[in-house]
Amino acid sequence: MSFFCQNDILMSRILHIGKYFPPFAGGIENFLADLMPVQTSQGENVAAIVHNHKFKFVSSTKVQAEIWQQQTIYRVPSYGRLLYAPVSPQFPFWLNQVLHEFQPELLHLHLPNTSAFWALWQSEARRIPWIVHWHADVFSVLNKKLALAYKAYRPFEQKLLAHAKAIIVTSPPYLTASTALEKWQHKCQVIPLGLNLERMPIIETKNQWNSQGVRFLSVGRLSYYKGHEFLIRAMANIEKDQAQLIIVGKGEQYSYLSQLIKQLNLKDNVKLLGYCNDAELNALFASCDCFCLASLERTEAFGVVFLEAMRYNKPIIATKIPGSGVSWVVKDGGLLVEPQNVAALTNALKQIINQPLLAANLAKIGHQRFNQLFDIKNVSAKISDLYQQVLNYG
Numbered sequence: 001m002s003f004f005c006q007n008d009i010l011m012s013r014i015l016h017i018g019k020y021f022p023p024f025a026g027g028i029e030n031f032l033a034d035l036m037p038v039q040t041s042q043g044e045n046v047a048a049i050v051h052n053h054k055f056k057f058v059s060s061t062k063v064q065a066e067i068w069q070q071q072t073i074y075r076v077p078s079y080g081r082l083l084y085a086p087v088s089p090q091f092p093f094w095l096n097q098v099l100h101e102f103q104p105e106l107l108h109l110h111l112p113n114t115s116a117f118w119a120l121w122q123s124e125a126r127r128i129p130w131i132v133h134w135h136a137d138v139f140s141v142l143n144k145k146l147a148l149a150y151k152a153y154r155p156f157e158q159k160l161l162a163h164a165k166a167i168i169v170t171s172p173p174y175l176t177a178s179t180a181l182e183k184w185q186h187k188c189q190v191i192p193l194g195l196n197l198e199r200m201p202i203i204e205t206k207n208q209w210n211s212q213g214v215r216f217l218s219v220g221r222l223s224y225y226k227g228h229e230f231l232i233r234a235m236a237n238i239e240k241d242q243a244q245l246i247i248v249g250k251g252e253q254y255s256y257l258s259q260l261i262k263q264l265n266l267k268d269n270v271k272l273l274g275y276c277n278d279a280e281l282n283a284l285f286a287s288c289d290c291f292c293l294a295s296l297e298r299t300e301a302f303g304v305v306f307l308e309a310m311r312y313n314k315p316i317i318a319t320k321i322p323g324s325g326v327s328w329v330v331k332d333g334g335l336l337v338e339p340q341n342v343a344a345l346t347n348a349l350k351q352i353i354n355q356p357l358l359a360a361n362l363a364k365i366g367h368q369r370f371n372q373l374f375d376i377k378n379v380s381a382k383i384s385d386l387y388q389q390v391l392n393y394g
Contacts, residue, residue: 011043011044011045012043012044012045012105012106012387012388012391013045013046013102013103013104013105013106014039014044014045014046014047014104014105014106014107014108014387015046015047015048015049015098015099015102015104015106015107015108016032016036016046016047016048016049016050016108016109016110017048017049017050017095017107017108017109017110017113017115017116017119018032018048018049018050018110018113019050019051019086019110019112019113019115020050020051020053020086021033021048021050021068021073021075023277024053025249025275026221027193027302027303027304027305028110028135028304030195030304031193031194031195031304032048032110033068033199034194034195034196034199034376035194035376035379035380035383036048036069036071037069037070037071037196038196038376038377038380039380039383039384040070040071042377042380042381042384043384044384044387046071046072047065047071047072047073047074047098047102047104048071048072048073048074049073049074049076049094049095049098050073050074050075050076051075051076051078051086051088051091051115052075052076052077052078053078055078055079055080056077062097063094063097063098063101072102074094074098076088076090076091076094076095076115077090078091083149085113085114086114086115088115091115091118092118092121092122095115095118095119095122095125096122096124099122099124099125100124104128105128105129105391106128106129106130106131106387106390106391107119107125107128107129107130107131108130108131108133109130109131109132109133109160109164110133110135111132111133111134111135111136111157111160112135112136112137112138112157114153114156116160117156117157117160119160120156120159120160120163126163129165129390129391130160130163130164130165131164131165131166131167131168131386131387131390132160132161132164132166132167132168133167133168134167134168134169134170134174134178134181134188135170135301135302136174136298136299136301136302137174137178137179137180137298137301138150138153138154138157138180154180157180158180158183161180161181161183161184161187162184164184164187165187165390166187166188166189166386166389166390167181167184167187167188167189168188168189168190168191168383168386169181169188169189169190169191170190170191170192170193170301170302170325171190171192171301171302171325171328171329172190172325172328173323173324173325173327173328174298174301174302174323174324174325175188175190176323177298177322177323177324178323189386191379191382191383191386192302192329192373192374192379193302193304193307193374193379194307194374194375194376194377194378194379194380195304195307195308195311195370195374195375195376196376197311197375197376199278207287208246208271208273208284209244209246209287210244210268210269212241212244213240213241213242213243213244213269214242214243214244214289214290214352214353215243215244215246215287215288215289215290216235216243216244216245216246216288216289216290216291216292216317216349216352217245217246217248217284217285217288217290217291217292217314218231218245218246218247218248218291218292218293218294219247219248219249219281219284219291219293219305219308220247220248220249220293220295220305221249221250221251222247222249222250222251222252222253222254222257222272223251223252223253224253224296225295225296225297225299225300226249226251226293226294226295226296226300227293227294227295227296227319227339227340228247228253228257228294229253229256229257229260230294230296230339230340230341230342230345231245231247231292231294231345232245232247232257232260232261232264232266232270233260233264233342233345234294234342234345234346234349235264235266235269235270235349236264236265236266237342237346238269238346238349238350238353240268240269242353243269243349243353244269244270244271245269245270245271245292246270246271246273246284246288247270247271247272247273248273248274248275248276248281248284249274249275250274250275254272254274257272258272281308285308285309285311285312285314286312288312288314289314289315289352289359290314290315290316290317290352290359291305291306291308291309291314291315291316291317292316292317292318292345292349293305293306293316293317293318293319293326294317294318294319294339294345295318295319295321295324295326295339296319296321296339296340297321297324297339298321298322298323298324300319300321300324300326301324301325302324302325302326302329303318303325303326303329303330306318306326306329306330306334307329307370307374309366310333310366310367310369310370310374311367311370313363313364313366313367314363314366315333315334315335315352315358315359315360315362315363315366316330316333316334316335316362316366317334317335317337317345317348317349317352318330318334318335318336318337319336319337319338319339320336320337320338320339321339330366331365331369332362332365332366332369333362333363333365333366333367333369334362334366335348335351335352335362
């Protein structure tokens with residue numbers, strides 16, 4: 001049921017099924033928020049059904065939509081999370097109504113997301129083609145509870161992949177290493193995540209930096225797999241007047257990391273800033289000297305925050321996670337060290353501090369790589385081509 005818009009561009013009706021959506025802070029969420037307006041400008045008619053990240057009890061199953069930058073967003077009530085999965089008993093009812101009202105021609109399912117499984121039991125959903133966007137594997141080496149839960153999750157995941165007409169994977173290394181995708185390589189196409197250069201202008205905000213030292217910035221949920229602990233321990237090996245570190249994010253490790261900063265006598269050099277809005281975050285990226293992320297495992301599948309650093313022409317310090325896309329994303333635009341290696345992180349920090357020409361060259365390479373691969377307009381065009389392949393040839 002494609003139709004022509006006023007300027008004779010063929011439009012397709014696409015329904016995204018996602019986990020959350022801004023103002024919830026997350027790489028996948030920001031990607032979807034960047035993607036949808038560009039898809040509209042390129043001729044698609046898009047909407048998204050996601051979970052409301054704010055707890056609010058709603059007894060009715062009646063669908064409510066909101067308009068976000070000319071995009072239709074359906075935020076289904078949810079009541080907390082269980083092993084990172086939203087608890088949302090109303091999701092299948094909302095999905096059924098949205099399918100009936102919006103009448104999409106194609107579903108774009110963003111995984112991991114347990115609520116996407118409801119499409120398996122929706123007859124209206126099964127009558128139209130699906131594309132699965134594979135953002136990350138669920139299996140976690142360090143989280144035993146998550147690894148155990150995956151045994152129950154995997155059969156549904158595999159049924160979803162079996163029904164999909166195509167699967168988008170965000171990097172070649174992640175596709176190669178993913179055991180979940182092993183049977184479905186013939187359906188997979190690599191399309192990286194992207195970032196909208198025009199999303200937020202730089203505006204004047206409160207200066208969060210101290211007056212001296214190289215400014216290192218890290219952004220990510222305060223969770224075990226982000227490796228903030230090792231970055232903080234590396235900062236303890238740097239002369240206090242040489243560098244400062246700001247970590248942006250909320251999470252379950254806040255108390256532990258706060259205690260560690262106090263224990264290492266780093267309160268003047270390391271700051272946990274908590275949540276920042278887009279304007280504050282953009283100001284931090286613009287004013288930092290280097291972006292660092294010391295993630296530990298493949299849960300860090302891609303790292304949209306690296307694109308933010310490249311966008312602002314900043315060098316990067318990151319970790320060489322086996323089977324992750326991080327090394328592929330950063331490539332020659334940063335220094336890559338082994339995970340959980342404080343000595344290697346310390347050395348990388350010192351290289352940025354002591355070799356400004358090296359830092360400038362890394363930043364230049366990263367910025368060029370962003371322009372070549374990660375501009376959201378180029379990414380959206382590739383996804384649109386895949387839509388048309390699926391719709392035209394199934």
